[in-house]
Amino acid sequence: MSVSIRELAEKAGVSPGTVSHVLNGNTAARIAPATQDRVRRAAEEMGYRPNRMARSLGRRRTDTIGLLISGLKNPFFVEIMETAERLAMNAGYSVQLDSAPSINGTFGGHSKLSGWPVDGAIMWGIGSENIATYLEQQDSSIPVVYLGAARSGATDWVSFDYFEGGRLAMEHLIGRGRRRIALVSPYAFGEDRHEEPRHAAYMDACRRTGQTPNVLLTDAEETRQAGLRIAERIAALPAGERPDALFCHNDMIAIGVYCGLLRGGIRVPEDVAVVGFDGVVDGQFLERPLTTIRTSGEDLCRHAFDILSLRLRGDRETPPRQIVLPTELTIGGTS
Amino acid sequence: MSVSIRELAEKAGVSPGTVSHVLNGNTAARIAPATQDRVRRAAEEMGYRPNRMARSLGRRRTDTIGLLISGLKNPFFVEIMETAERLAMNAGYSVQLDSAPSINGTFGGHSKLSGWPVDGAIMWGIGSENIATYLEQQDSSIPVVYLGAARSGATDWVSFDYFEGGRLAMEHLIGRGRRRIALVSPYAFGEDRHEEPRHAAYMDACRRTGQTPNVLLTDAEETRQAGLRIAERIAALPAGERPDALFCHNDMIAIGVYCGLLRGGIRVPEDVAVVGFDGVVDGQFLERPLTTIRTSGEDLCRHAFDILSLRLRGDRETPPRQIVLPTELTIGGTS
DNA sequence: ATAACTGCACAAATGGTTTTGCAAAAGCAG
DNA sequence: CTGCTTTTGCAAAACCATTTGTGCAGTTAT
Structure with a gap:
């Protein structure tokens, strides 16, 4: 058993309250320096x-x-996690991680959340069901900063300019002469995420260049395995019917796609170019580094934490902070 | 603000103690069914x-x-984490993650640990300093199950048969005719981890086949970046002086090595074979799947959790459980 | 002598759990 | 039916380890 404040107080010859005042640096309590010393020494x-x-x-x-x-299998989220951990620690906070198995995976009721109360939260704001469940468990008045998607209403959020990212990717592919570009995405149009800006950018680019849009769906998965399956489907097509480029929703999918194409005997980028999204380090450890739209999970998290800190320090009234971070094209060897 | 047990008790017309008994299913308290109903309904x-x-x-x-x-950048640990999370949740526990940046990274004093008390712990038992710091913060009498290395004394632990794994890797390479096999490792001999069984297996195999041991050190890093640097050094050697195979301490290093060799114009496996260790999924998403010694982080964690459950249920006296799990050679395309 | 200040003990509060104890009801022998 | 014992059902209180505001005796200043 560990030592309690009462035992410590007894040893130092003061009351528990005094110990608390000393150890918390409560100056309003005006404890004599000598007493403070005694308490601190005893505590030590x-x-x-x-x-x-x-x-x-x-x-x-x-x-x-x-x-x-939502799923640390994607290193993008590991980056966010480690950044949050670091920033929180430096600010004197601990982090309680609640990680859904996948972006669309549900926690399956509140029993799947840790349930420990927190002072505030940062959350990747996609699965609205998860968010609701989470907030239900928490005092719903805690400040929350959302990540990764613009949100309506007076909420704080930090996201990337996904539309611009999509535009960059498409411009790049078009600039390299690709005219049969397919989009690989977990989300169908018209579903819950019909506002997906990467779709919009894709459609936009198709329209401008007169291409017929071609969206390949991964069944809501964002994994390498899903990408692999897409590649297998492409490899099974007659060469003439294949897309000449694939704009993938994220790097995990792109890595799977890349790998599957190579295994299917399709040359990348000669036959089919591949572009990912996120800029995770994994993409740089293929024999050809992945062309991708780089986003900085660290920046994302840093901004989110700054905002959250503000709210935690008591600033609950100033207008919501809503930040859109830039994205950047990183040209690798797959396009 | 959330509702307290006192408010609830008032609404249900009972005392707080009764509420507690009902909601915790304390049968010894013999609360009338009708009262239980009233309490539960009010709680709802x-x-x-x-x-x-x-x-x-x-x-x-x-x-x-x-x-x-120690570092979720390595997906091996993500697997452990997710397994722990799942098992814990099902058993009614939450998980408090404390993740060091790397295996040798220090937490830099206890302020870098979350500091929340836990009932028991599972820890990857390498960095002894971290463990000491951790236990210092916790009630030191909590049960702990160590992972990943045999430990002396009466402690519970679960590990893999790393020696056998090393032997499998070396046998495999030797069977393919390799006679200039180098070991890529973060650990020098004679350092704190001179008992490293992978080293022992390597040395053993060298002795039996009359090879001169050749250990390439990564400066205590276990990352892809470190592997890449090793590969660059190898690529810089005259072809005749290069090893013809690399047995890498883990898959992260192996992936970096593989990637670096290809970029250095060295063919894998024709010029140099590469074997990793762990069997992480990342290794399967190179254009040639990585040959590796597969270990199951899930099994590891499952056993650890079983033991911990036992201890948490009160069994503190039965002899320590010490489990060594098998490893398995997975032949990919890099050897 | 009175007012202001100093330094700390004291006690209430936080929101639960758990043990104890007691009145009322029920069971039972006479 | 009475008087005793047992059982039932729950309130009450102690406890967990801390924080924090109040109050008060003792000292110093005016």
Whole structure:
């Protein structure tokens, strides 16, 4: 058992309240320097650590932020996670991670969330069901910063300029003479995410260059395996009917696609060019680095944390911060 | 603000204690069915959720297990993490993740750990400093199951048969006629980890086949970047002085090595064979799947969790469980 | 002598759990 | 039916480990 504030108080010859005042640096309590010394010394000697449960209970805050993201199999989210962890630690917060298996995976009821209360949260804001479940468990008045998609209403969010990213990708492919570009996406048009800006950019570019849009769906998956399956379907087509370029919704899919194309005997980029999205490090460790639209998960998370810090410090009233971060074309060897 | 047990009790017309008994299914308290109904209904109506801090404080347990692992950039650890999360959730536990940036990265003092108390922990047992720091923060009497390395003393642990894995890798390479096999490892001999069984297996095989051992060190890193650098060094050698095979300490390194060799114009496996270790999914998404020694992070974690469950259920006295899991050679296209 | 200040103990509050105890109801022998 | 024991059902209180505001004795300043 660990040592309690009462034992420590006894050893230092003061009351528990005094210990608390000293150790929390409560200057309003005006504890004599000599007493402070005694308390601190005793705390050191006994290896006192305040019980975090009791402390949070009394203070009505946990010094913890929640991080709700969707599947660490995608290194993009690992980057966000590690950044959040780092920033939070430096600011004196802990992180409670709640990671859904996939972007569309549900937590299957609140029992699948950790359930620990947090002071605020950062969440990858796609699966609205997950968000609702999460907020239901938390005091719903905690500040939340959403990631990865523009949101309506007075919420704080940070996202990327996905439309511009899509435009960059399409421009690039078109500039390389591709005229039968297909989009590989987990999302069908008209579904819940019909506002997907990458789709819009794709459609836009098709229209401008007179191409017939061709969307290859991965059944809501965003994995390498899904990409692989898409590539197999493409490889099975007669050479004349194949797209000459694939704009993939993210790098995981693109990596699977790339790999599947090569295995199907299709040359990349000679026969089919491949462009991903996100700029995860994995894409740089193919024999040809993946052409991709780079986004910085670190920047994303940093901005989100800055906003959250602001709210946690009490600024609940200033207008919502809504940030759109730039994207950047990284030309690799697959296009 | 959320509703407290007192408010709920008032609404149901009972005392707070009774509410607690009902909601926790305390049969010893013999609450009349009708009263139970009333309480449950009121709880439902008011959306009551017990405050987890208060609950943990009173019960002296957190229903949370700690998971101390070393760097989710390596998908091997993601697999462990997700497994732990899943098993814990099903058993009614939450997971508090504490992830060091890398296997040798230090947390830099306890402020870098989340600091939330847990009922028990599973930890990847390499960095002894991290472990000490961690245990110092926790009630040191909590049960801990170590992962990934045999440990002395009466501790529970689960590991793989790394020596056998190393032997499999070396046999395989030797069977394919390789006679200038180098080991790529983050650990020098004689350092803190001089017991590293993969080294032992390597040395063993060298001795039996009369090869001169050749250990290429990555400066304690286990990343793709480190592997890439090793490959660059190899590519810079005159063809005659190059190893004809590389046995890499893990898949991350192997992927970097593979990639670097290709970019250096070296053919894999014709000029140099590459074998990894772990069997992470990333290795299967190179144009040639990586030959590797497959280990199941899921099995590892499952066993660890079983043991931890046992201890958490009160079995603290039975002899330590120490489990060594098998490894398996997966032949890909890089050897 | 009175007012202001100093330094700390004290106690209430946080939101639960769990043990104890007691009144009322039920069971049972006479 | 009475008087005793047992059982039932729940309130009450102690406890968990801390924070924080109040109050008060003792000291110093005016």
